[in-house]
Amino acid sequence: MNNRYLSCFNGIVKRELLRFFQQRSRLLSALIRPLLWLIVFAAGFRAALGVSIMEPYGTYITYQQYITPGLCCMIILFNGMQSSLSMVYDREMGSMKVLLMSPLPRPFLLCCKLVASALLSLLQVVIFLLFAQLVDVDIPLMGYVSAIPAIFLIAFFLGALGLMLSNLIKQLENFAGVMNFVIFPMFFLSSALYPLWKMQEASLWLYWLCQFNPFTACVELLRFALYTQVNIMALTTVLIATGIASFFALMSFKPLHGGK
Amino acid sequence: MNIVTNELTFYYGKKLAIDSLSLTLNSGFNVLLGPNGAGKSTLFAMLTGLYQAASGAIKINGYDLTLDRSNIMKSMGVVFQQSTLDVDLSVKQNLTYYAALHGISSTQALDNISDILAQLQLTTRLNDKVRSLNGGHRRRVEIARALIHQPKVLLLDEATVGLDIDSRKMITEYVGSLCQQRGICVLWATHLIDEIADDDQLIIIDEGKIKAQGLSADLCKKHKVVDVYQLYRTLTSSTEISR
Numbered sequence: 057m058n059n060r061y062l063s064c065f066n067g068i069v070k071r072e073l074l075r076f077f078q079q080r081s082r083l084l085s086a087l088i089r090p091l092l093w094l095i096v097f098a099a100g101f102r103a104a105l106g107v108s109i110m111e112p113y114g115t116y117i118t119y120q121q122y123i124t125p126g127l128c129c130m131i132i133l134f135n136g137m138q139s140s141l142s143m144v145y146d147r148e149m150g151s152m153k154v155l156l157m158s159p160l161p162r163p164f165l166l167c168c169k170l171v172a173s174a175l176l177s178l179l180q181v182v183i184f185l186l187f188a189q190l191v192d193v194d195i196p197l198m199g200y201v202s203a204i205p206a207i208f209l210i211a212f213f214l215g216a217l218g219l220m221l222s223n224l225i226k227q228l229e230n231f232a233g234v235m236n237f238v239i240f241p242m243f244f245l246s247s248a249l250y251p252l253w254k255m256q257e258a259s260l261w262l263y264w265l266c267q268f269n270p271f272t273a274c275v276e277l278l279r280f281a282l283y284t285q286v287n288i289m290a291l292t293t294v295l296i297a298t299g300i301a302s303f304f305a306l307m308s309f310k311p312l313h314g315g316k
Numbered sequence: 317m318n319i320v321t322n323e324l325t326f327y328y329g330k331k332l333a334i335d336s337l338s339l340t341l342n343s344g345f346n347v348l349l350g351p352n353g354a355g356k357s358t359l360f361a362m363l364t365g366l367y368q369a370a371s372g373a374i375k376i377n378g379y380d381l382t383l384d385r386s387n388i389m390k391s392m393g394v395v396f397q398q399s400t401l402d403v404d405l406s407v408k409q410n411l412t413y414y415a416a417l418h419g420i421s422s423t424q425a426l427d428n429i430s431d432i433l434a435q436l437q438l439t440t441r442l443n444d445k446v447r448s449l450n451g452g453h454r455r456r457v458e459i460a461r462a463l464i465h466q467p468k469v470l471l472l473d474e475a476t477v478g479l480d481i482d483s484r485k486m487i488t489e490y491v492g493s494l495c496q497q498r499g500i501c502v503l504w505a506t507h508l509i510d511e512i513a514d515d516d517q518l519i520i521i522d523e524g525k526i527k528a529q530g531l532s533a534d535l536c537k538k539h540k541v542v543d544v545y546q547l548y549r550t551l552t553s554s555t556e557i558s559r
Contacts (some may be wrong), residue, residue: 067416071405149398157364158417159389165417184473213519219525314326314333315370 064160065168072172075142086134086180087187090127094190112286124185124193125249125279128203129271130212131184132177134240137234138228139173140218142226156309163306166219170302173218174211181207199282206281210274213294216301223308246272249281268295318342318501319363319469324372326358326524333358335524336372336400341503345495347512347532348505349548356505357397359521360473364394376469390418390441393462397473397505399454403447407438407457410446411464416463416479432460435490440537441479459487463494473505484511509544518544522552 076082098120098202113121124189146152158165181203185195221234245251252272266272273293280287320343326334334355334421350356361367363374365385374381376388401410415425433439436456446454455475462470472491476484488511495502503512512518514533519526528535528551532544540554541547 059421063416063419063421067413073411074405074409075402137372138359149402150396150398151402152368153364153394153396154400154414155417155486156366156396157392159386160417160419161386193409204348280545311366312329312361313370314358316327316330 061164064158065171068168069164069172069175072169072176072236074164076176080103081096082110082138083180086131086138087184089134090130090184093123093127093130094120094188094193098191101158112280112285112287120188120191120193122251123249124148124188125282126180126185126243126246126275127188128207128278129150129210129246129274130181130243131180132207132274133214133239133271134212135173135177135180136214136218137216137239139169139176140222140225140234143169143219143222145187147222162309166300166306166309170212170215170219170305173215174208177211177215178207195282196284202284203278203281206278209294209298211290213270213274213298213301213310216298216305219305220301220308223305233280242269242271248272248274248275273297318377319503320375321359321363322373322375324359324362324374325370326355326362326367326519327370328358333524334362334369337521337524337526339519339526339529341501341517341519343495343499344517345492345513346501346503346519347519348503348519348521349507349509349544350505351507351552352523355524356521357473359476360394360396360503360505363471364392364499365389390465393465393467393470395455395458395462395470395472395475397475397477401454401457401461402447402543404445406443407446407449408442409440410437410457411461414461414462420465427459428466429464432463436486452479452480452486454482455487459491468500470500470502470507472502473545474507475504476508476511478504484508511546512544513542520548520551527551 101119143152146155155165156162182200185200221238225234245262246269247266248271252263252266255266270293273290276287277290277294280290319339321337321339324337325332325336336521337355337359348356350357358367362369363376365381367386377391379387381388402413405413411429412425414423417423422427433442436459438453438456438460441449441453446457449457459475468493476487480486491502493506494500512532514531516532518528518530518532518535520528526538529549530538536543537551539547541550
């Protein structure tokens, strides 16, 4: 990477980090939400939802342990959507014009934004995992290391998805729709809160919806990575989904065409 | 340093916003005068590559915008009508972010504009949050920012709207001096007639078409009117103009 590209990359990442740390409530809410699920929700449901021995766990695990990867992905999902909100805000406030006026290629600029957003996700997930230790979520030390590339890839995918959505959202006010039509369905129709065999027992069509949800692949990829294993199927799915989302995200940032 | 547009056309849906617009601008202070909705901002968006024309071509300093976007952006500074500063960041952070987008390091960026910052009386405000600046200072920051990569072409879209008389005077004089000192091509879009001097190149635009182009004084003579206001009233049907 030559110096111009490096300066640009550093500038974009620095700006995203500065904005993030200035919005302390964003960091707080990013952590409070999954911690509530982990401490309150999981405590209430651990008796009702028994989890049998399943991969990648070698023994019976607590419900807290089971939902931790899903909650990590929840943090990444919210951060990805938050980035899309910030893109809509930038577009409304005009900052997007400044970005698009750069002489460097637009795909590179958008990739820098995605990497910056992925770094923020990584930071939030690491902090969350440190808190999770306090409620006896047991993750092997090497699991933290092997989870880093998985978190980064998932964050890149969900960031690209957010970027794609940001171009479809014409006004900030419409962002509530993203919550209802993207975040909640993606999260609940996945293996984040319950193993899919439980969903299969309840409803077959819901089970297949969960299977085809790329967020399920994200959760499973991270679940295995936290135990230093690779889920090839999940990795392949996330890679393909990342490619598709990135392509459409980049396509959506073409100049407005003035044809009839 | 020049800007050449050839038969530019742009539609918003079915509404024609720019109608076969051909224009040649050379180094110096060029004023684009027109009422709201005349097509000034649309023309700016096309010149900056944010909008793509339905037909026609744009060449800036000999580079074709569709083929050499990167070379054009390297030599172009823009101040948009709406402020594009990040109000939660400081002046310095805004400037260095913009510089980074042009591949310039923070140190180099502040070196490039140390004189400009002094002239625009911003040196002591570098660490202030943009949110704490008034409209005039924000505009000055945007002008300094647009000059960070030492552009050869500077576009300003109604850069003085909403500012008090002193701020407007300072900004117009400063941009005027840039043309003389650096020999750059400035395109200054406005609807404020008092910002136009007799020796400025004037382009009057209305309904997406060029109504007149030439030296302001020459145009008044040619159309047998006493001032730019009369010229504007003669050439357009609009009454939306400020003296």
